[in-house]
Amino acid sequence: MTRLILALVLGLAAMTGRSDAESGPVYAVLDFEDLTGWAEDDHAAALEVFRNTCRDFDDPDWRSLCGFAEDTRDAKGFFELLFRPVMITDGADALFTGYFEPELRGSPYETETYRYPIYAMPPEAAETRPWFTRREILTSGVMQGRGLEIAWVDDPVELFFLQIQGSGRVRFPDGRTIRVGYGGFNGHPYRSIGKEMVRRGIYEAHQVSARVIRSWVRRNPLIGEELLYHNASYVFFREVSEVPADRGPPGAMNRSITAMRSIAVDPAYTPLGAPVWIEKQGDSPLNRLMIAQDTGSAIKGAQRADIFFGTGEVAGAEAGEVKDPGRMVVLLPIQRAYALLPEAVQ
Template identity: 70%
Template sequence: MIAALRGVFGAAAFAGAAMTASGAHSETVSRILDFAQLDGWAKDDHAHALQVFLGTCKDLRDPDWAALCKAAQSQTPEGARAFFELFFRPVLIEDGNPALFTGYFEPELSGSRYPTDRFRYPVYKMPPEARSTDLWLPRRDILTSGVLADRGLEIAWVDDPVELFFLQIQGSGRIRLPDGSMIRVGYGGANGHTYKSIGKELVRRGVYNAHQVSAQVIKSWVRRNPSDGKELLFHNPSYVFFREVSEVSASKGPLGAMNRSVTPMRTIAADPAYTPLGAPVWVEKDGHVPLRRLMVAQDTGSAIKGAQRADIFVGTGDAAGETAGTMKDPGRMVVLLPIQRAYAMLPEDL
């Protein structure tokens, strides 16, 4: 029966105000593909992808997904590819915008539990008054008024305000203490102000062209221009607070939107309006370093919007940051949906 359905619907298309994969309505055009149409599918490490899928599938409550998760738990590594091919159908969902793959990473900063001459920049927990309002003080006021000082809100102190700024952009990270131990911090709230890109501001000022801007370029410019650099960071009024994530070992990946550790080069952040959290996603990323890999949508991001938009988790530390900072590649992403869910998206008169 499954083979017959693949023959009939292998290239089926449906368009219009369609119901997207997570239930949101949007103008989309979607096609059910055959696994043979996925470039490089046969060469991937499906067993590794299955392990990543198992890391979050137990949290999926929808009956379709819960049944697949139960089946996944009994699979052997050798049967991983057959599992995906038997129980899922690849669905290409497009919203008219070109595919874009970027990268994100977990920063690692040097820090201390106590302030010193070197470690002078605090990583703050969210104060109660900021929790009780939708819009609190902007970044400039938080950092210049002393409103957070001497209140016991400091998780740690770090040695570089620029790295701390980018830690806030990433939303989570690790802090390496002088004795070699680690503190992991995660997103603990924000002041409610809209994020403003300092990279775009440098382009607006004529300092760089758009194609020249990356995280490393911005960091270098701020450090070379300490006074103007400090003002540039104030251009972004958004301020992120943190919490100590003691329940996750520092040896594991940071927590994603599903409150589970994410996996380097197997986890993506995607738009849940099109891609259900926890769903396997086949990634065909082009660019300088092409990638063909089965990943899992285990995270989200405020800038990750659209059917063909994904942020790939690269890893932890400076090398991962350099890779993530230069990733801006085309390609396509194909969501693997349970068979019932995939065919339910088809028009009734097909």
């Protein structure tokens, strides 16, 4: 009987509906045949990443699926049998970007070379929203003499991009490496430096990338410093060196994320830990099952995702070039998927 019910549910045609609030997101339940390249993906690789965080679900629907995930040997069949693809839209165009785990040169102590601190979060910054701006944090002296420095690095531009990425590694002169992860922020919304450069007429929109921003700020250090203050948001860190070096940095679920299988999403639309099918267009199209295991202050919207490219300079170069359209489809447990639709179309 259970298999019959599942077959009937899976055989339903794609249906669409609007959420209860007329201005809310729109949901469309699709078939797996509607997903471009679905049959060709490595579903076993995606399932392995899914297992890494599925144990952290509190909801009974998800926890029961996690039990099946631990025992199944048919990854593709697992997703097709127990999930439905749900397209969630909010009126904004889809946008895929990339992020990575940078490695910075640093020191556990301040020196003439290493003089830019990576800060832990002050207690009052978590209690006051919003707290001081980026400019105030770096120029007012509010952080000095408090022992909040985790490490010191040699490049303020790389430190700025470390904050955008949210995690990274710091290599000391003796070869030792520590890892830092997101520890909170000052409560100010993220403001794009790239968009500000376009607004000021420095570059056209299609010219802007992380590499271009780095290069321009270094060539124009005084104006560049002022430009970086445009982003009032400031990210604090915590040391997470207990994560093995051969694994990815911890994401928002406090589990290691996986290169080219983990994405950052907006949890207001996409549940953390959920499988997400992405169809990224652009110069390097990508059709792949990813797992939503991270978030980001700039990742807002139902069709917004940041793809984790891995660790180091090569990953950073690849991630920095991604700014592509496409679509993302969330895989939800069957009952949860159809519960999103208005009664009239169920």
